[in-house]
Amino acid sequence: MSSPGESADCRMRGSRRRNRLKTTAECGFSADKSPQSETRNPQSHDRLLILGDETKSVRAIERLLDAAMYDSIAFDSFELAHEYIDLNEVSLVIVDLYASSIAGHYDSSPADDDSGESLRRLNWAREALLFCKRMREDRATTELPVIILSKSHRPRDKVACLNAGASDYIGKPYQRTELLSRVKAHLRSRRYERELTEKFEQLNVLHAVSSVLASSLDPETMMSGTLSVLVENLDANAGVVYLRDPDTRSMKVVASEGFSTEEESLMGLLDLYSRTAPLMNGKPVVLDPVPESVRVELAGDVLREIHSLVCAPLRLKGSAAGAICLFSRTREPLPKQQAELLATIANQLSVALENARLYVETKKSAAQLSFVYNLSNNLMTSLEMDELLGYAVFAVGKALECDACAVVVKTASESNNLASAIYGHSNEERYKERNLYGYTDWYHEDRVMRYLNTGFSLQPAIEMRVSDRLLRDPEISVETIVPLIFDDMLLGMLICASWRAQPISADDQKLLGAVAQQLSLAIRNTEVYQSTKDTSINLAVEVGRRTREIEEQKRFTEKIIDSLPVSLYVVDRDLRIVAWNRNREVGGRGINREEVLGRNVFQVLTRQPRRKLEGEFTDVFRSGDMVRMEQESFVDGHKKVWKISKIPMRVDNAEVTHVITVGEDVTEQKKMNEAVIHAEKLASIGRLAAGVVHELNNPLATIAACSEALTARVGEIADEELNQDFSEYLHIIRDEAFRCKTITNNLLDFSHQRQAEKLPSDINQVIEQTLQLLKHHPKLGKMQVIKELDLSLTPVYVNEGQMKQVFIALVSNAFDAMEGDGSLTIRTCWSDSSEERTVSVEFIDTGCGIPASHLQKIFDPFFTTKPLGRGTGLGLSVCYGIVSEHGGKMEVDSTEGKETTFRVLLPLSSQVPAHGAADMLEEEVMMMEGVL
Secondary structure, eight states, X not given: OOOHHHHHHHHHHHHTTGGGGXXXXXXXXXXXXXXXXXXXXXXXXXXXXXXXXXXXXXXXXXXXXXXXXXXXXXXXXXXXXXXXXXXXXXXXXXXXXXXXXXXXXXXXXXXXXXXXXXXXXXXXXXXXXXXXXXXXXXXXXXXXXXXXXXXXXXXXXXHHHHHHTOSEEEESSOOHHHHHHHXXXXXXXXXXXXXXXXXXXXXXXXXXXXXXXXXXXXXXXXXXXXXXXXXXXXXXXXXEEEEEOTTTOOEEEEEEXXXXXXXXXXXXXXXXXXXXXXXXXXXXXXXXXXXXXXXXXXXXXXXXXXXXXXXXXXXXTTEEEEEEEEEEOSOSOOOHHHHHHHHHHHHHXXXXXXXXXXXXXXHXXXXXXXXXXXXXXXXXXXXXXXXXXXXXXXXXXXXXXXXXXEEEEEOSSTTOOEEEEEEESSOTTHHHHHHTTTOSOSBOHHHHHHHHTOOOSSOOXXXXXXXXXXXXXXXXXXXXXXXXXETTEEEEEEEEEXXXXXXXXXXXXXXXXXXXXXXXXXXXXHHHHHHHHXXXXXXXXXXXXXXXXXXXXXXXXXXXXXXXXXXXXXXXXXXXXXXXXXXXXXXXXXXXXXXXXXXXXXXXXXXXXXXXXXXXXXXXXXXXXXXXXXXXEEETTEEEEEEEEEEEEESTXXXXXXXXXEEEEOHHHHHHHHHHHHHHHHHHHHHHHHHHHHHHHHHHHXXXXXXXXXXXXXXXXXXXXXXXHHHHHHHHHHHHHHHHHHHHHHHXXXXXXXXXXXXXXXXXXXXXXXXXXXXXXXXXXXXXXEEEOOTTOXXXXXXXXXXXXXXXXXXXHHHHHOOSSOEEEEEEEEXXXXXXXXXXXXXXXXXXXXXXXXXXXXXSTTOOOSOXXXXXXXXXXXXXXXXXXXXXXXEEEEXXXXXEEEEEXXXXXXXXXOOOHHHHHHHHHHHTGGXX
């Protein structure tokens, strides 16, 4: 044993070496541990710290922990221990006290044979109490478990230690197994608390990301918002989102946090992705730390301060489309769960981006349809060639945002004159200025004539040109040439040019094809009109021909509108219907076009509120903005959801003259979205249940074993009445313990998507057994329970334990809903509400009822209206999952303030699960596994 002087000298030398806490060979009890000895137990993740002033005792504790494969380190200085805890991860602290008394008065005068040793031990013990108090006051160590080993057995000393903040108190001498058992229990409890905290943090991050994704359909907003949430909540120092450009197929940095936007930094990030992408292979990748070879070879200094990173891939349409990467500058290891969480969020973001893409495409399609419709109407209003071509290039150039749009048409005269027009999107005066510098014509006439006079064996297709271009502008990089054809005759060409070397998209090419058809017909109509105006010969023939062509164009336009997979109608400013497509005619409530054209819209759509409908049209006519909304309707008793768009239409770019109403049936899409959301909620319940089940199984098995043991000894009770009561109660305890075990196993099966065993059962008998289990419920005597059981019901294939769980939850909820006196009616009967005959079990209470706003949420996980501490919101959700697993349904009808009816519909089934007696015996053996 060291003397007081040696101990004080040791503490002084330890304070001079506070920067070398891991190798304090001169101080404390870790002098014989080399740096390698601290990591000799790689399988252990817990580090234990021992504090004591008696070398021999501390060595014994250290050897005991080392033998149990724990990583431990010892100190005899509380100050050094504090500094070590601040710099390292410590899971538990053991404080060894040799003082015979701790609390109360102590005579400071030492005995003759003591040499001050008792006083030194007492001072050490009181310093230990101050150390515990300081640990509990520090936010970082307030949950760190502290075990005190004390020579004192006085209750007041134990109370003093526990009041100071100690987690446990063990008197000396102690059993080694007892100390190891206490250490193991505290470490397990601490690990569970940390895991629970991590789960809640992950749920908070997922909730924050879901809120960002649900608040916008703009891809850039979703990606930047998601990245900000991740960087803020996952303690990352920086982050970046990569996404592949759909046009160029090149990878781009679309959002970044913690990096500069300079080109060198962006190049470094793209270089990093090119090296990381092959490692992902559809799964998240973690580099902790980032290899130095990667740092040296990357462009710029983007990773100079980065220590580790984690990346998760983004996938669109089943293929890799980018990634989310988070970076850390600290040298702490990345949590294992961070990669899995980032992968989940990446999947969410991928789905959100796909939804945003579909939204943009739908919006673009509607805009294109509106554009084609407006262009067709406007082209038909002009019969002057110059005016027609000028409007065409203006409308097309402005809609497609091309840098230059031109049209060249052969006239009907024999001199092969050309009519042309051009529009510059970026600068309308650009081509006028070109004329001042020697450009008298803005196109190469020889090339144009060569194109127009080429004899095509087939109809010419849309052509992309980067050389031998038709326009003279030297800054143009690529031209898109669309032939104008009517009756297999080439009339001219429509040219869309771009200064960038980027071809026009496939969607815009289709739009140009439709525009070319309309423009070709308009050009042809204009030529016919000019020819008719120049000559009066065969006037009737020409007029008839032109009329037929106009009718054909009208029918063609109507055919286009009728072919759209949406319901469409158009009203003018007098709210009279001027167009009504085919989809508005079909269906149970369809109306023929001839019956509605020219009529007021309110005379046709009589089921819609007039004031609301009139306000919608008035807003569109006044503001000129498109309006989108969702409406619900019932067709043949089935609910339909429609996405309604009211699109303003202008003639001659003036005020809004018409409103196009487009309706799209999105019922199936809504159902799919709701099904996905509900499936995710049920999956969350399964994951939560799996964590709780394992903690409940062992105590339930112990209760069952104890009840079996007591049942065996009931015969020793001489009193026959007492013997009978004890036997009945012990039988109930055993049955309920096994039923709880079955419930927990069912929850585990539910989380693992395994089906529980189902046997033919009398549902009335199951209800009787359920009420027998509830006979001790405190409210059962106050409430009136009315049973209306149909004895003609045939057995149904169910798992009785699960059905009892469902019925107990519904009865308990009914009791909670009824304050004071009330009645609960339990009714069984046949139900013919669906195509398949089912058995119906109804629970009707006279309680407070459920508000209409809550009816859609009562089966959601964690939704509850009970006060804090009385409900978790999981009961009805678990019941819903059990009934669904049986192939049944749960329905609820409620009148607030009057009554509530819960209805369980169970199908009849003739398929008996193939479970033999051996399987049932194996299950009974597994129930008792926790006793071993």
